[in-house]
Amino acid sequence: MRSYEVPRKFPTTVVGSYPKIAQADRAIKLRKSGQISELEFRELVKPAIREVVEDHLWAGIDIVSDGEQARDDMVVYFAERLRGYSSGGWVRVFDNEYFKKPIVLGKIEWIEPMAVDLWSYASSVSSGRPVKVTLTGPYTMLEWSFDLHYRDRKELMMDLARAIRKEVEKLVAAGAKYVQIDEPALSTKPFKEEADMLKEALDVVFRGIEAKRIIHICYGRIEKILPYILEYPVDQFDLEMKNSNFRLLPYLKEYGYNKEIGCGVVDVHSFQVESVREIKESVEKLMREGFIGPEKVYLDPDCGLKRLPREIARAKLKNIAEAARQLREEW
Ligand SMILES: [Zn+2]
Known part of the structure; x- marks a missing residue:
């Protein structure tokens, strides 16, 4: 495989x-209705x-993903496996009629790799660019x-953490260099006890793992739990x-933030494509605070792009890549 050097x-x-x-979408429907096997599905x-x-390569993104194309839902995908x-x-949860929860009926155990095969495939078509792995975290x-x-x-949660740990081990053994745990549920309960509980689980997931360890958290009042989550065993907060x-x-400045940041610079809830200039201004706002250097700042969207039309998602990514190119010359 050609090697690709991620910009410093x-x-x-x-x-x-x-x-x-x-x-x-077609593949997911066929799998759900039992018409095809897991192997045929992949x-x-x-x-x-x-x-x-x-699309990611066209836009010029350095660390790409498989777009979570196999996942109909970030929790159900893993629950089914x-x-x-x-x-x-x-x-069906009563306070939100659109929200369905999978049911835990027995001890949670990892059976076989859930994301390794498709990560390997994505890596084989990424022209040497690293592919980020995303796994739904134990808290979510x-x-x-x-x-x-x-x-x-x-x-x-600790059994979920042990199962996710197994998957992380398999992914890293297969060559994954960027492993991201997604925890969107954390910001719905921004309390110290919850944040501390997740820390114990992350210790299980990430202890001794040799890859870039990332956690993605989004929306909600994260500042309320910031002092507690900054202790997490991760290299990067996205x-x-x-x-x-x-x-x-x-x-972030007040609490002495010193890890890498995956900095959301485009809004995934807006169909408006942020201009290169707007993205640069956002990054400059961060840099001017003076607590973090350009080698610790990764640029990406706020969250997953799944709800945007594809053309808009592509255009946003292209502007992020162009803004990064220009910023590298200035910082
Ligand atoms: Zn998110």
């Missing part, structure tokens, strides 16, 4: 998800992954599942910044 300053990346290519999904990677969850059948798996077995949140107009900045 302002590397560009994605959070993970990308608009679904029609072929991937083969059917690969052309969609290739299209996503090609771990032991302990009911096969099919979800609980816990919060967005319905437990009928453990009756103890922490016990369930954060939504643009949508909240960089509200977190003074807090």
Whole structure:
């Protein structure tokens, strides 16, 4: 495989998800209805992954992803592939009629690789560029599942952490260099006890792992738990910044932030494509605070791009890459 050198300053990346290519939707439906096996499913999904990677390459992104094309839902995908969850059948949550939770009926255990095959495929079509792995984290798996077995949140979460750890080990053995744990549920309960509980789980997931360890957290009042999460055993926090107009900045400075940051510079809820100039101004706002150097700043969207039309997602990524190119000459 050709090797690709990720720029030392302002590397560009994605959070993970990308608009679904029609072929991937078809594959997911066939798999759900039991018409095809898991192996056939992966083969059917690969052309969609290739299209996503090609979009990322076209835009000029340094660290790409498979666009999570195989995942209909970030929790259900893993629930369907771990032991302990009911096969099919979800609980419909009353306070949100659109939200279905998979049910935990037994001890959670890792059975076989869930993301390795498709990560390897994406890597084989990325022209040597590294492919970021995204895995739904133990806290979000816990919060967005319905437990009928453990009756103890922490016990369930630690078993989820052990299962995710297995997957991380397999991915790193296969060559993954960037491993991101997604925890969107954390900002829905921004309390010290919750943040501390996740720290214990992350110790299990990441201890001794030799890869870039990243956690993605987005939206909500993260500043309320910032002092606690800054202790997490990760190299990088990937954060939504643009949508909240960089509200977190003074807090990061105040708490002596010294890890890498994956800095969200485009809003995934807006169809408006941020200009190169606007993106540069956002990054300059961060740099002017003076607590972080350009080699620790990764540029990416606030969150996954799955809800945007593909053309808009592509255009946003292209402007991120162009802004990074110009910023490298100035910083
Ligand atoms: Zn997010």
